[in-house]
Amino acid sequence: MRIGRFDVRIFSDGVLRLDGGAMFGIVPKVLWEKQKPADERNRVAMDMNCLLIRDADHVVLVETGAGPKLTAKQKEIWGIDGPPRLLDELKSRGLRPDQITLVVNTHLHFDHSGGNTYRDGDRLVPTFPRASYVFQRLEWQDAMSPNERTRGSYLADDYAPLEAAGKLELIDESVEIIPGVRLDRVQGHTRGTQTVRVSDRGETLFFSSDFMPDRHHLPLPWIPAFDLFPLDTLAAKKLVLRRAIDERWIVGFTHDLPRLGRISESEGKYRFGEVAD
Numbered sequence: 001m002r003i004g005r006f007d008v009r010i011f012s013d014g015v016l017r018l019d020g021g022a023m024f025g026i027v028p029k030v031l032w033e034k035q036k037p038a039d040e041r042n043r044v045a046m047d048m049n050c051l052l053i054r055d056a057d058h059v060v061l062v063e064t065g066a067g068p069k070l071t072a073k074q075k076e077i078w079g080i081d082g083p084p085r086l087l088d089e090l091k092s093r094g095l096r097p098d099q100i101t102l103v104v105n106t107h108l109h110f111d112h113s114g115g116n117t118y119r120d121g122d123r124l125v126p127t128f129p130r131a132s133y134v135f136q137r138l139e140w141q142d143a144m145s146p147n148e149r150t151r152g153s154y155l156a157d158d159y160a161p162l163e164a165a166g167k168l169e170l171i172d173e174s175v176e177i178i179p180g181v182r183l184d185r186v187q188g189h190t191r192g193t194q195t196v197r198v199s200d201r202g203e204t205l206f207f208s209s210d211f212m213p214d215r216h217h218l219p220l221p222w223i224p225a226f227d228l229f230p231l232d233t234l235a236a237k238k239l240v241l242r243r244a245i246d247e248r249w250i251v252g253f254t255h256d257l258p259r260l261g262r263i264s265e266s267e268g269k270y271r272f273g274e275v276a277d
């Protein structure tokens with residue numbers, strides 16, 4: 001898809017499965033399972049989406065999926081069946097890892113940052129050797145010192161080696177990382193989660209983060225129990241959805257089928273209408 005001068009693509013690194021109750025928070029199972037059927041372990045399947053943004057001078061990769069370092073046990077727990085697809089997806093678009101100029105993670109949970117690094121012998125090295133990796137400073141701090149509630153979602157091997165490699169670029173709040181690509185901190189899922197907005201020539205594409213992981217989370221009270229600040233998620237959803245409708249943003253989600261669309265509202269209900277990529 002073109003957004004002004006940018007070529008923007010969305011694709012999946014693979015599928016993971018998380019507990020459906022945790023994904024839908026206070027929403028009763030009788031409601032959410034109509035949208036997302038649960039498996040025998042009560043898990044729902046979700047794609048791990050990555051966004052690729054290109055213009056003549058930059059190749060920006062947003063999210064790197066679950067990556068190649070998970071143990072068999074971790075893959076079993078999270079229902080990740082296949083190998084990571086990220087590098088093949090880039091290759092099919094004519095891109096080698098050393099052509100990526102910037103890597104952005106919306107936050108540092110394992111299913112968004114796992115492909116940042118890989119194991120080379122007994123060393124952990126950046127997968128994208130010429131890229132800077134851009135995270136919110138608060139997310140970095142929280143990921144480097146997780147607590148009892150957050151520990152299960154962070155795997156330091158996905159991001160700690162980037163500091164030693166000199167690849168880290170920490171930002172605060174809202175930053176235009178290249179002309180037309182803006183990152184905004186949105187507290188909700190975590191303190192340092194960031195969203196991505198690509199704007200050029202009057203068109204805007206918005207890439208959500210896990211405060212609104214798929215189209216099933218458009219109804220305002222449908223908020224994951226994973227969110228550390230659910231009322232901030234609620235406030236952010238109201239603001240973002242209003243703007244997405246008023247300004248006719250193209251919206252992509254972190255955990256939907258890889259697809260892009262527009263949001264509309266009628267009789268108090270938000271709807272997602274797919275737009276061809």
Ligand SMILES: [Zn+2]
Pocket residue numbers: 109111112210254255
């Ligand atoms: Zn996620």
